[in-house]
Amino acid sequence: MKYIELPAEQPRQLTFYLAMEEYVARHVLEPSEGVNGDCFFMWQVDPSVIFGRNQLLENEVNMNYCREHGIGIYRRKSGGGCVYADRNNIMFSYITAEQNVGFTFNRYVNMVVHVLQRLGVDARASGRNDVMIGDCKVSGNAFYKMPGRSIVHGTMLYDTDMLNMVGAITPTDAKLLSKGIQSVRQRIALLKDYITLTLDEFKDYVRQQLCDDTLTLTAADVSAIEELEQEYRSDAFIYGNNPAFTLVHRRRMEGVGDFEARISMKNDVISNVNLVGDYFLVGELDHQLLDKLRGLPLEHDALSRALPDRIDDIIMNLDKEDFIDLLIQQ
Numbered sequence: 001m002k003y004i005e006l007p008a009e010q011p012r013q014l015t016f017y018l019a020m021e022e023y024v025a026r027h028v029l030e031p032s033e034g035v036n037g038d039c040f041f042m043w044q045v046d047p048s049v050i051f052g053r054n055q056l057l058e059n060e061v062n063m064n065y066c067r068e069h070g071i072g073i074y075r076r077k078s079g080g081g082c083v084y085a086d087r088n089n090i091m092f093s094y095i096t097a098e099q100n101v102g103f104t105f106n107r108y109v110n111m112v113v114h115v116l117q118r119l120g121v122d123a124r125a126s127g128r129n130d131v132m133i134g135d136c137k138v139s140g141n142a143f144y145k146m147p148g149r150s151i152v153h154g155t156m157l158y159d160t161d162m163l164n165m166v167g168a169i170t171p172t173d174a175k176l177l178s179k180g181i182q183s184v185r186q187r188i189a190l191l192k193d194y195i196t197l198t199l200d201e202f203k204d205y206v207r208q209q210l211c212d213d214t215l216t217l218t219a220a221d222v223s224a225i226e227e228l229e230q231e232y233r234s235d236a237f238i239y240g241n242n243p244a245f246t247l248v249h250r251r252r253m254e255g256v257g258d259f260e261a262r263i264s265m266k267n268d269v270i271s272n273v274n275l276v277g278d279y280f281l282v283g284e285l286d287h288q289l290l291d292k293l294r295g296l297p298l299e300h301d302a303l304s305r306a307l308p309d310r311i312d313d314i315i316m317n318l319d320k321e322d323f324i325d326l327l328i329q330q
Contacts, residue, residue: 003211004028004041007219014050014074015232016225017043017091022077023225025095025149028215039095040210042203044087047161048072049168051082052142054285056276057239059260065167075238078153080129080142081257081278084168088159090203092141094152101150101282101316105129105143108152112139115209121194127255129154129280136189143280158191158199245274249329255317261326263298270296273327283314298328 004024020041030037049071051060057073060082066073071084085091092112098104109125116123116131116138126132131139131154141154166180197205217225231237245262252258257279264272273290283289292306303324311320 001038001040001211002213002215003207004039005214005216006222007216011046012043013229013233014045014048014072014085015229017045017093018074018076018232019225019229021093021095021151021153022146023221023228024093025146025151027221027224028217029095029097029149037097039215041093042206043091043093044089045085045091046070046072047084047086047164047168048074049082049084050074050076052080052278053077053144054079054276054281055082055278056260059276060169062168062170069164069167071164071168073238074232075240076142076153078142078144078151079257079278079280080140082169083140083155084160084165085155086161086164088161088199090156090158090199090206092139092154092156092206096150096152097148098150099145099148101143101145101280104150105141105152108143109141111210112141112154112156115206116191118209119195119197119205121191133189133191133194136187138189138191145282156191157188158202160190245272247329249326251326253318253322253326256315256322259326263327265298268297270294270298279318280316281314282312282316285314288314293327300324300328303327 024039029039047070049061049066051057053076061073063073065071094108096104109129109131112131113123113125122134123138124132129141130137139154139156141152143150143152162181162185166184170180191202195202246265247263249261249263250259257277259275259277259279262274262276263270270293273293275285275290288308289311293303296302296306307320307324309320311318311323
């Protein structure tokens with residue numbers, strides 16, 4: 001696997017690295033090389049909140065806290081939940097030509113697990129997207145597909161500012177913040193507590209374990225990434241467009257994620273549906289799923305006839321009947 005490095009290191013916003021993933025997938029990865037053509041790189045950023053492609057900013061981020069503490073707010077193109085990152089976290093990016101989402105995701109997560117296990121850490125894969133040390137989470141990961149490419153990226157909690165981690169996504173009331181820190185600290189593992197390597201030494205170790213080749217991008221590559229980055233920095237991409245809606249139905253589905261179905265009704269039929277949450281998208285949401293709902297009555301039989309039998313080909317692990325129940329709130 002190739003390690004992708006920049007020609008010069010300098011502080012960058014998180015949007016640069018999201019654009020770098022996409023650029024590498026489109027212009028650098030050579031699918032003809034198979035696994036040997038896979039690409040990987042690591043990065044760190046100033047305090048930032050990153051929320052998923054299908055999440056609503058107002059549902060996930062404490063914007064006042066972020067403004068007061070200089071924490072950047074960004075959206076990514078992958079699904080999954082909202083995460084906090086800072087210079088004491090390491091972000092991993094993995095780009096492959098493999099198109100089987102489940103296989104790609106499992107391969108990446110297991111690569112991370114094996115790296116930690118070789119350091120003597122009791123690490124294991126868990127749930128949809130987590131790497132655990134014992135019963136505590138040390139890494140959360142997400143993915144998205146492009147034509148002919150898959151991108152997986154995630155956090156590695158070497159250390160972090162717990163106050164910012166909790167405050168950026170929870171109320172700022174001092175009592176709630178204190179309880180939140182205690183609660184989160186019981187559920188997460190900081191890698192520094194389990195290994196003797198410094199953060200930089202750990203990064204060197206990961207690179208040696210996973211990569212056998214290096215590709216240094218050119219100044220022209222960097223310029224192209226900076227141009228692509230502008231999409232990620234735009235208000236339209238970060239804040240999105242939230243049309244008016246008539247109904248809001250919420251549900252958490254084990255192994256799938258949190259859902260909020262926002263449904264607009266006109267003349268007793270569905271005129272629009274917006275599905276938000278931390279689910280993982282593996283197909284085309286609008287074309288394969290949401291477009292089929294428009295113009296239908298909000299009734300089980302009509303929805304069942306219109307929808308494909310395999311919803312899990314569109315949203316990972318989602319059962320068709322569970323989705324219909326969410327829409328009609330049964």
